[in-house]
Amino acid sequence: MANYHIDPTDQKILGFLVKNARMPFLEIARECGVSGAAIHQRVKRLENNGVITGSRLLVKPQALGLNICAFVSISLSEASKYNEVVASLRQIPEVVECHFVTGKYALLVKLYCFDNDHLMEVLLNTIQKIPFIQATDTMIALDEAIDRQVWVKDYKSTSFSK
Numbered sequence: 001m002a003n004y005h006i007d008p009t010d011q012k013i014l015g016f017l018v019k020n021a022r023m024p025f026l027e028i029a030r031e032c033g034v035s036g037a038a039i040h041q042r043v044k045r046l047e048n049n050g051v052i053t054g055s056r057l058l059v060k061p062q063a064l065g066l067n068i069c070a071f072v073s074i075s076l077s078e079a080s081k082y083n084e085v086v087a088s089l090r091q092i093p094e095v096v097e098c099h100f101v102t103g104k105y106a107l108l109v110k111l112y113c114f115d116n117d118h119l120m121e122v123l124l125n126t127i128q129k130i131p132f133i134q135a136t137d138t139m140i141a142l143d144e145a146i147d148r149q150v151w152v153k154d155y156k157s158t159s160f161s162k
Contacts, residue, residue: 004049009034013042014051018149021055066112068119069141073105074133081132082106088130094122105137116140 006014009032016028025039032039046052061069076085082100089095089109097110109127113119119140128136 004045004051006051010042010046010051013039014046017043017052017055061112065114068113068115069144070111070113070119071139071141072109072111072123072127073101073137073139074107074109074127075104075135076106077132077134079106085130085132089127092122092126094118 012032013028016023016031025043026036029036029039043052061067074085076082085107086098086100089098089107092111094111094113095109096112097108099108100106101108111119111122113122119138123136123138127133
């Protein structure tokens with residue numbers, strides 16, 4: 001496992017890109033006091049070392065009519081079937097996140113639906129029919145008070161292992 005040292009300039013670059021992945025490298029270069037080529041090289045190095053794992057376009061779910069955001073806690077009848085259950089969940093387009101968690105439940109899933117009827121249909125006819133899912137507990141989000149990427153400013157210089 002290789003170590004990559006993240007210095008203050010890398011932190012600044014990451015801070016700008018987390019806020020706006022489309023920010024031009026020349027603008028970042030001006031803000032960091034280095035050349036555009038240096039920014040390009042550093043971003044490439046951050047990508048090659050697994051610090052930056054990609055960039056993506058974000059779509060507001062409500063703009064597509066997906067007005068229900070729900071979190072489903074899932075308990076498994078057999079913990080060893082985790083990979084099979086996750087593979088099944090991956091096939092459900094409404095599921096946008098899946099985390100293996102500690103505590104009473106094994107999985108925490110985030111999903112978006114058009115309305116409560118759609119949510120009930122996904123829960124009853126899709127998720128709860130997956131083999132090895134023992135029980136579910138669903139919470140509907142009423143508001144998303146914070147939505148941001150990882151905080152990168154003001155970290156001390158760190159090493160990152162990929």
